[in-house]
Amino acid sequence: MVIAVVAVFVIGYAFIAFEHKVHINKAASALAAGIIAWTIYVLWVPDKHLVQEALTAHFEGVAEILFFLLGAMTIVELIDAHGGFDVITNRIQTRSKRTLLWIIGITAFLLSSVLDNLTTTIVMVSLVRKLLSDRDDRLVFAGIIIIATNAGGAWTPIGDVTTTMLWIGGNITTLATIKHLFLPSLACLFVPLIVISPSIRGKVARIERGAAQVTAGKNVVFFLGIGALLFVPVFKSITHLPPFLGMLLGLSVLWITTEIMHRGKEHEHRTKLSVGRALQKIDSASVLFFLGILLCIAALDAVGVLERTAVFLNTTVKNEAMIVVLIGVISAVVDNVPLVAAAMGMYPLSAHPADSAFWQFLAYCAGTGGSMLIIGSAAGVAAMGMEKIDFLWYLKRISLLALLGYAAGIAVFLGERALFPSFF
Numbered sequence: 001m002v003i004a005v006v007a008v009f010v011i012g013y014a015f016i017a018f019e020h021k022v023h024i025n026k027a028a029s030a031l032a033a034g035i036i037a038w039t040i041y042v043l044w045v046p047d048k049h050l051v052q053e054a055l056t057a058h059f060e061g062v063a064e065i066l067f068f069l070l071g072a073m074t075i076v077e078l079i080d081a082h083g084g085f086d087v088i089t090n091r092i093q094t095r096s097k098r099t100l101l102w103i104i105g106i107t108a109f110l111l112s113s114v115l116d117n118l119t120t121t122i123v124m125v126s127l128v129r130k131l132l133s134d135r136d137d138r139l140v141f142a143g144i145i146i147i148a149t150n151a152g153g154a155w156t157p158i159g160d161v162t163t164t165m166l167w168i169g170g171n172i173t174t175l176a177t178i179k180h181l182f183l184p185s186l187a188c189l190f191v192p193l194i195v196i197s198p199s200i201r202g203k204v205a206r207i208e209r210g211a212a213q214v215t216a217g218k219n220v221v222f223f224l225g226i227g228a229l230l231f232v233p234v235f236k237s238i239t240h241l242p243p244f245l246g247m248l249l250g251l252s253v254l255w256i257t258t259e260i261m262h263r264g265k266e267h268e269h270r271t272k273l274s275v276g277r278a279l280q281k282i283d284s285a286s287v288l289f290f291l292g293i294l295l296c297i298a299a300l301d302a303v304g305v306l307e308r309t310a311v312f313l314n315t316t317v318k319n320e321a322m323i324v325v326l327i328g329v330i331s332a333v334v335d336n337v338p339l340v341a342a343a344m345g346m347y348p349l350s351a352h353p354a355d356s357a358f359w360q361f362l363a364y365c366a367g368t369g370g371s372m373l374i375i376g377s378a379a380g381v382a383a384m385g386m387e388k389i390d391f392l393w394y395l396k397r398i399s400l401l402a403l404l405g406y407a408a409g410i411a412v413f414l415g416e417r418a419l420f421p422s423f424f
Helices: 002-017 026-044 048-081 097-114 117-131 135-154 161-168 174-199 218-239 243-262 267-272 275-281 284-302 305-316 320-330 336-346 357-372 378-387 391-397 399-419
Strands: none
Touching: 002 026, 002 284, 002 305, 002 391, 026 048, 026 284, 048 117, 048 218, 048 243, 048 275, 048 284, 097 117, 097 135, 097 174, 117 135, 117 218, 117 378, 135 174, 135 357, 135 378, 135 391, 135 399, 161 174, 161 336, 161 357, 174 357, 174 399, 218 243, 243 275, 267 275, 284 305, 284 336, 284 378, 305 320, 305 336, 320 336, 320 357, 320 399, 336 357, 357 378, 357 399, 378 391, 391 399
16 A cells, blocks of 8 residues: 555656646646545555544645645735835846846845745745746746745744744754754855856846836735735744634735725726735646645655655664755655654654754754755745746756755754854
8 A cells, every 4th residue: 555655656746747748737647646645545444534534634734835825825916916016126226137146045045034935935936027027037046046945944943844843842942043054054045056156147138017017005015915924923923823824814904905995996997906816816726736745745644654764764874964864855855844743753852952953953954955856845836836847947957056055054064063062
């Protein structure tokens, strides 16, 4: 049964990777793989109720991510409909693609530390769409955004779901994480930027803005929308409720505000600026792709593949640092959350106290390793759906950069530990 589920995952993964060869939408492949995997599981196990309970437990997390994604994408589309991104794009005056790449990368890195990598990716990819007309340029920028948001999310407890897990579990604390992981995360971004910069030449070919661009209320919608996104980690810290509720609360406030703002206008104009229209513009296929991927990973977790992988690493690889590095590499293929959860179960706090080098290293590797493949992180999956990025294109153009950044961050972390042992 386990072999069959793994085979379904591998086949589905291959169909996603070769989407443009087989001419089947990756969302269809991901959904089929996820549902078939669970079907094999339920048909194989005599206790159907046990499988249903496992699916319900996993789907709770899946639904939270999907509603979070839906809320964030709707807020971004609403800001876009009002021309709100002009507030930023009008202030970016550089005409150099290379300079713009650095600006976008550093902005994504910093923003993801206070938001999270998924939300930041949605915002930054939408912003790049307003700045660049050439799709090839946008794809390169999207690749750097994925690396930047994953690196930026690794050095704060609220920037990535894995660091949040370790934070809630008492394995890491806020100040220690920032102190230990800021420089490694910065190296994870800067090395890819330095490597790719010589190949980025020319001037920015900006998108021409038509005369009909909406201007009324754009500042209000922009700042209220960004405020709603920034409110999510605050909401989570105060209420301890899931982040998707904070995202939907922010969306509801923005929804009410725009309804009041445009209620006296003509029906056609009001409809163009409504949340209903924003929901229509969201790429539903990318949301379904996300659902399929998450269901597939959940099936692997439910049948014990991910836990067995972690146990295998623990018993085969004796060096704990190497185990953590490999967990980061594996997270480029499967979700890092169950891998980190398994590691937390295998290594109690009595063996590795809070804020020890082991937990900090795990936070970095699990948070940034997913950048090496486009479906290795929530940020990558979101960008893949928004810009229709081909799996093989990313593998050829971005994966090596992400690997170099991942290795550079590891080198910086281990260098810090060797040079300043009292630092940890």
